[in-house]
Amino acid sequence: MPVTSVMGVVTSIIHKKINEEENTILFFGRILEYKGIDYLIKAEPLISEKIPNIKIIIAGSGDFSKYESMINHKNHFEIINEYIPDExxxxxxxxxxxxxxxxxxxxxxxxxxxAYAFKKPVVATDVGSLSEVIVDGVTGFIVPPRDSKLLADSLLNILLNKNLKNSMGSAAYEFMKENMSWKGIAQKTIGEYQKLLGNFEKPRYLIGSLQ
Known part of the structure; x- marks a missing residue:
């Protein structure tokens, strides 16, 4: 989805406020092989050993049949294998x-x-451009792909430290506002032009027109 109006999209899909459920991990999106769901499933025993009431939600449409047999502790998983409506x-x-x-x-x-708009920290693998939008140790953690142990360790680090989880969530939200909205992108672009031109006075009319 375009990141240009994240808050507008988020605001439009919030139909009611839901309280956070403790120790809940969310994988969201279409079920496709490149998304490494098997490594998340393999990480579960390492997580549930430390957090017995862990819940991993896997939500999205696609063929989940190949992953069913990989799950050892079905009580730790909530599988929503269907198209997910906005609400x-x-x-x-x-x-x-x-x-x-x-x-x-x-x-x-x-x-x-x-995730950032909902003030949720993110644990992701170091593939593609994901590391460009996750500040490692600040808005979440970056781990190597295909490494279930490091994936589990990073998730545990967040879940076992409430202050860290909350601070990462707040930092994620601020990062989203500054870097993932038209206004934030425009401010950065204008700043670069100012440096090139040697003019450090903000063109307020440009910023104001974006509000």
Whole structure:
């Protein structure tokens, strides 16, 4: 999804406020092989060993049959294998503690801006441009692809440290506002032009027109 009006999209899909559910991990998006769902499933025993009430939500349409047999502890998973309507999207992101993208390859994704808009930290793999929109240790964690242990360790780091989780969520929201909206992008672009021109006075009329 375009990141140009993330807050507008998020506002439009929030039909009711949902409380966060403790120790809930969300994978959101179409079920496709390159998204590394098998590595998330393999990470679950390492997580549930430390957090017995962990819940991993996997939500999205696509063929999930190949992953069913990989799940050892079905009580730790909530599988929503269908198209997710807007009101359900809002509910899922609001009640999650952290969002995970265990991709083994990718170019970019619209999931991260949505997670940030809901003030959720993100754990993702170092593929494609994902590391460009996750500030490692600030808005979430970046881990190598195909590494279930490091994936589990990073998720545990967030879930076992409430202050870290909250600070990352706040930082993610600020990052989204500054870097994933037309206004934020325009301000950065204008700033670069100012440097090139040697003129550091803000052209206020340009910024104002974006509000």
């Amino acid at each position: 359900k999207v809002s509910e899922l992101f609001q009640k999650s503690s952290v969002v995970v993208l265990p991709y083994i390859e990718a170019s970019q994704t619209g999931i991260i801006p949505i």
